[in-house]
Amino acid sequence: MPEPILLDVEDLHVDYPGPAGVPVPAVRGVTFQLRRGEVLGLVGESGSGKSTVCAALTRTLPPGARSRATGLTFDGTELGGLAEEAMRRLRASRIGLVPQRPMTSLSPATPVLAQLRWYGGGQDLTPLLEQVGLRAVLDRPRDYPHRFSGGQLQRLLIVLAALARRPDLLIADEPTTTLDATVQAQVLRLLLDLRDRLGLGILYITHDLAVVAQVCDRVAVMYSGRLVETGTVGQIFAAPRHPYTQALLAALPGRTKPGDRLGAIQGSAVGAARHPGCAFAPRCPVVLARCQDEAPRQIVTPGATVSCHRAEESA
Ligand SMILES: Nc1ncnc2c1ncn2[C@@H]1O[C@H](COP(=O)(O)OP(=O)(O)OP(=O)(O)O)[C@@H](O)[C@H]1O
Numbered sequence: 001m002p003e004p005i006l007l008d009v010e011d012l013h014v015d016y017p018g019p020a021g022v023p024v025p026a027v028r029g030v031t032f033q034l035r036r037g038e039v040l041g042l043v044g045e046s047g048s049g050k051s052t053v054c055a056a057l058t059r060t061l062p063p064g065a066r067s068r069a070t071g072l073t074f075d076g077t078e079l080g081g082l083a084e085e086a087m088r089r090l091r092a093s094r095i096g097l098v099p100q101r102p103m104t105s106l107s108p109a110t111p112v113l114a115q116l117r118w119y120g121g122g123q124d125l126t127p128l129l130e131q132v133g134l135r136a137v138l139d140r141p142r143d144y145p146h147r148f149s150g151g152q153l154q155r156l157l158i159v160l161a162a163l164a165r166r167p168d169l170l171i172a173d174e175p176t177t178t179l180d181a182t183v184q185a186q187v188l189r190l191l192l193d194l195r196d197r198l199g200l201g202i203l204y205i206t207h208d209l210a211v212v213a214q215v216c217d218r219v220a221v222m223y224s225g226r227l228v229e230t231g232t233v234g235q236i237f238a239a240p241r242h243p244y245t246q247a248l249l250a251a252l253p254g255r256t257k258p259g260d261r262l263g264a265i266q267g268s269a270v271g272a273a274r275h276p277g278c279a280f281a282p283r284c285p286v287v288l289a290r291c292q293d294e295a296p297r298q299i300v301t302p303g304a305t306v307s308c309h310r311a312e313e314s315a
């Protein structure tokens with residue numbers, strides 16, 4: 001029996017306010033599901049819309065941004081129709097967000113321990129902090145955030161988001177990008193441990209496929225605001241179907257022979273929906289004539305999706 005669906009996102013679109021009142025599209029037609037106990041990796045290069053998806057899910061988009069979706073359901077509750085106060089309660093309890101920049105998520109003017117106590121609502125934080133190797137926070141009650149390392153603060157934010165509140169869903173936006181390899185491994189272990197103990201569903205956002213291979217069960221690949229491919233980690237790594245996913249994997253250092261150049265993807269991404277056809281067409285090594293002006297439809301197979309004219313031809 002598969003675990004129940006925790007998060008169900010159907011046809012999500014987000015626009016930011018642009019110059020002269022013209023909206024700038026950032027996310028287009030994103031559809032995915034996340035089950036309890038599952039880690040779903042959302043990958044894609046900088047600017048592909050990953051953080052925007054997070055903000056839309058948690059309804060924390062900046063003023064002026066607009067989102068719409070056919071369905072946005074968390075554990076059976078439709079989020080779109082929820083009043084702001086109910087949404088705030090959900091964020092404060094059942095949905096934990098580990099933001100992209102730890103430094104800007106804590107107040108610089110209050111000691112870390114005081115902030116932690118405030119968030120913890122009176123519970124004894126000692127066992128939690130010891131468990132994640134953050135005893136230092138207890139020993140240095142007067143120290144402000146800038147006195148702690150990036151890795152310490154990042155683990156602290158995960159503790160805040162995940163343990164102090166016992167959420168069902170944890171959204172982690174690039175939680176290890178700025179960390180060295182040892183601390184990154186610690187943070188990843190902490191996340192997996194939380195998933196196992198609390199049965200959390202985790203949406204893990206990153207541009208690092210090596211990290212995805214270590215922690216995720218399934219992957220959703222974003223390009224220019226759209227999901228181009230989804231599948232299990234096994235499927236995606238063994239047999240990627242979208243040329244963008246193939247290029248991302250080819251660029252992994254482990255897949256390059258010594259002496260070869262790293263396989264960088266030529267060109268740069270166009271903004272979401274600025275291209276009438278497939279957004280990857282201008283960079284695609286196997287582009288077809290119709291990719292230029294005809295948007296590919298999403299091909300759904302059991303447990304996987306791909307949006308590509310080539311994949312459609314070979315399906
Ligand atoms: N507040 C904003 N106002 C206008 N445009 C924005 C805003 N925030 C993001 N964007 C644009 O929306 C697009 C998606 O940005 P987003 O931050 O979601 O990407 P990302 O995949 O999280 O990138 P990164 O890997 O760099 O964090 C980008 O083109 C970005 O410039």
Ligand SMILES: [Mg+2]
Nearest residue numbers: 050051052100
């Ligand atoms: Mg981001």
